[in-house]
Amino acid sequence: MIAQSLLGVLLALVMYAISVSPSLMARSWWWHAASSGVLMAVGYVIGLVIDKVGGWVVDWVGLSVTAAPWAREWAERVVLVVFLLWFARAVILSARDTRRAAALVEMPPETLPAYLLGAVGALVLTYLLLGLLAGVIWILRGLVNLFARWMPAPVAWLVAGALVATLVVVLTSRVLMGGILSFFSRHALKMDRRTARGIYQPVQPERSGSLGSLSSWESVGGQGRVFLGRGPHREDIEAVTGRPAKEPIRVYAGMPHGRETLADRARLVVDELARTGAFDRSVLVVTTSTGSGWVDEWQVQPVEYLTGGDCATASMQYSYVPSSINVLTGLEPSMQASALLFEAVRSALEALPAGRRRPDLYVCGESLGAYASQHVFGGLDDVRAKVSGALWVGTPSFTDLHRDLTRSRHRGSPEVAPVVDNGRVVRFANLPENLAVDVYGRELGPWEFPRVVYAQHPSDPVVWWSTDMIWNQPDWMREKAGHDVSSRVEFTRGASFIQVLADLPVAGTAPAGHGHTYHEELIPLWEGILGLHDPRRPAALPDGDWVDADMRTRIGQAISANIALSDRQ
Template identity: 50%
Template structure:
């Protein structure tokens, strides 16, 4: 969270005036619990003037407090630095270990932080408060989604969200996927004709469904779930031991080999063994969400997701080595 584009770099890349972006982060400390850690974040948001910005994003980290740079930097370039990112650490464990041993803490921390930030945003004058977003990847996506009771609660409380690589056990992900339109595949569900919520397997899914049929206007609040067809962290689940999943039965993606078959027990372990390797693949494959996060965040922020963002993407690769 300490790194990121500065005002002069944003101006150089975008050719427009910019502000100095704000990033606020509180780490774990033996002297304070999650409540006090979240309060420290809110205090720092006030100190830095974050509630005067146009966009405020609660960005939940994965294990050890890690946030992939493509998330915050995308927001900062796209808003010209008129943004604040708020986050906090809730575990010292690596993401995979935390998910299997204590994933409930991720949800608890997200609820505490988001509730406190949301309350302060609502205290600001209605005509001057920032728009409130939430984002995160992997365990951070799982925790962030646990803030909301259901789809309606989500749409009532945020101006937008971007989640990448959501673990399949997320209750909100399961609810939305189960509600998908008949004929839309599990890897790219269509929910309410894409009016507010869109599942993205590749960039064009921000404006079209998986089969290329155009959505209508993406109305606010806008929520995006990015999930690569080859991401084992999204598609692994305990019931693979005894149940063939829809995504494998449907065979909707060309990226998943046609030779793959569901076999009790075998498929479960096959996908589980892919998870550690899924972060060591090119962007857009496995558990790597990179360049496409720029246009995806653009769409959620109300900009054109199909515009040319190559200058921003190139700058992020050059400056922060986010490969």
């Protein structure tokens, strides 16, 4: 077992106090237990190492400090009392601050029973982690004692350390992680074969999966069937807008089968676009799905309502498993699929006769879909050269284009909502009003076409979590410009990395407008990208004066009702 260390206990408590300080999301008991348990174990190990190394150094230099027994006893008591007072104060203030932070993202705060359950869970997890570490040390010492019979002690330590390190890597990365990935992959494949409740095969020829479609209902996968079975039809759009409408086109291709490749699937999407008459529409949107093939209705339906159905949306599946698993196993399939689909659609548009009107091409994506969609382009100039506009939602921090644009922002412009070139082409929106003014209320300059919008909430950990946080304080923490992030969120090396990492699994459970949940705000964002109120907008798009606050509300309610209807059935 790991040796006892008073300093280790004290540092574990320090780490606990840090771990329960505010983060981006409101915490649940298991969030509390996971982050606090890991950090307490780290704190104890650091204290133990300092204790041991300090003892060796003191013995080596022959340093000794003597004091009367009563003086030493009283000094220890004073230090312990002062520490406990600090600890109690820190935990109480953190509890208050986390409740305020939860209110900012409109999530329920942690209750006292949940807090106590989280604290107990953290303690249990700490003991489990320390027990695992003790087991590794026990194996290491056993191997050292065994090898020391035939080789010098330093060599024995080196060989034993290499063997134990290899064993740990194999057990964690291949056995444990491999088993977890295999389980999720089997579950994802099973779910991909199912059809969600309330989802039915479309009868409209304008949709893939219909009877005349080249992309069959069975082949599009579970998420493809959700995408094709949802959404408004012509009569729905007319009922909401009070204007004549067309039947929106939705095209989708599932995973390759047999000897098929992703390139074959991309060509199938183009064939479906041609079959449905998509090249005669005013707007064509290529949306990159997330890992499991999911396409967010809040990215697609606003375009269908705002254009009166005079649009087509195309997407394809490249994986069965969720985005989090794709990040662990490799991002290449998402990048390859996005590039193949975009280039196939763009080549088809360029191949149209010179005198024929072509639809304006737009791209969008959320989360991993936003990352893969941006991978298609070599930079902002390339975006402007190839598309009429882009909407990227909740872009992960490791996305090159997003990172480069953020770094090139104007001085005095915060990381949560950068201003690049006075908003001439690209605009970062925490809220819809950021299309006109920055987060400090300063008016942006003229907005040219094509237009690019990044939708990102200050409280979205998908956008802000980065391995760089292990050591370096991110600008968004220092600047404290996020409207839904507590000013009490502080940076601690290592600890902040764990806290925001623990925020990731719950980011999608936040209410609309916070975390990784983007809903109604995408309606005015698409309105701005399309330029419906700008006389310089693309000629194919109608005047958007009919779209006002009341109409946005009606569209948002219609989208919510459409999604809820299929969820309830």
